[in-house]
Amino acid sequence: MKKILIIGSQGMLGQSLVKILSRDSSIPVVTAARYGADYNFDFLDDTSLCECIESINPDVVINAAAIVSLQHCESESGMAYAVNTKLPGRLAELCHELGCYFIHISTDHYYCHDWDKKHLETDKITIRNEYARTKYLGEQLVALHAQNLIVRTNIVGYRNNSLKPTFLEWCIQAFNRDEEMTLFDDFYTSSIYTDQLCIVLKDLLQIRPEGIVNIASSTVSNKEDFILALAKKIKGKEPRYKIGKVNQLLGVPRADSLGLDVSKIEDLVGYRMPDLEKVIYDIELDYKRMGY
Structure with missing residues (x-):
């Protein structure tokens, strides 16, 4: 393997990717972000994007960059389209030209009103907001090229930025402050810890599936x-x-039944995906290690 380029290396998932992949000294990891990375630039600057990828000439590109705030996507739909749709499409095109493998991290925000159902990759989707629309259109552009993998997932993890806490960090803050929380019993996900996802992605690099x-x-x-x-x-x-x-929240319409069937990935890698108990266990290990 020549190099793995991580787009969006300073985000929640990007940080986990760097941590997990860098544990293997045989995998050279190169990072790209707006700041704090090996290559720092605006991903929407096509000239800078092309120069970065061409100069690195990576073997694998992983796109972890996205606008995930539902409200931001609604209020800034043009920016959401640029980041969630055009960027992955352009990355897939550049990777195709260079002959490198491209992994695009998508979303699970596509399913409604079927509670805890585990959705297959082939199940019908429902678009309820700009976030889902722009992410799905991004999938469509990526799928135009070969040697690409689109990952649908729901991740929880740490970003270590006190000004922009993740969902997980918000929960821990509320626990520590003994704040009353509103917990939704009608919103279903199959959330996986970021480090666990990254371990699976690392294993997939050996077989490089597409689709x-x-x-x-x-x-x-x-x-x-x-x-x-x-x-x-x-x-x-x-x-x-x-x-x-x-479903009683005002504002942005939301998908509410985001469970994913993981039988395909389990067949590909040959082991079981973590259950809820294992997800929580691994989160606690890092909670203790980081001294929250």
């Missing part, structure tokens, strides 16, 4: 169950909370 694959926890749980399990593991007790309904 769409779900990488997620083998457990589909609602947000109430996930947060209660997290609080019990980390703090040893339940947080103060009340039950809310995600």
Whole structure:
């Protein structure tokens, strides 16, 4: 393997990718971001993007850059289209020209009103907002080229930026402050810890499948169950909370049944995806290590 280029290396997933892949000294990792990386530039600057990829001449490119805020995508739909649609399409085109393998991280925000169903890669999707629309269009552009893998997932993890806490960091802050939380019992996901996803991606580099694959926890749980399990593991007790309904939230319409079937990825790598207990266990290990 020549080099792996990580686009969006300073984000939540990007940081985990650098950590996991860098553990193997035989894998040279190169990072790209707006700041704090080997290559620092605006990904929407096509000249800079082309110069970066051509100068590195990577064997693999992983795109972890995205606008994931639903509200941001609604209010800045043009920017959401540029980052979530045009950027992955351009990266797929450049990778095709250079003959390198491209992994694009997509989303699970495509399914509604079927509770804890585990959705296959081939199941019908529903577009409810600009985030889902721009991510799905990005998938379509990536799929125009060979040697590409589209990963549908739901990740939780640490970003270590106090000004922009992740969902996981927000939960931990609420636990520590004994704040009352609103937990949704009608919003289902199969969330996987970022490090766990990165380990699977590393293993996939050996076989380099193409098309769409779900990488997620083998457990589909609602947000109430996930947060209660997290609080019990980390703090040893339940947080103060009340039950809310995600479908009663005003503002951006949301998909609510995001469970993913992981049988395809399990067949590809030859092992089981982590269940909810294992996801929470690995989150707690890093919680202790980082001294939150």
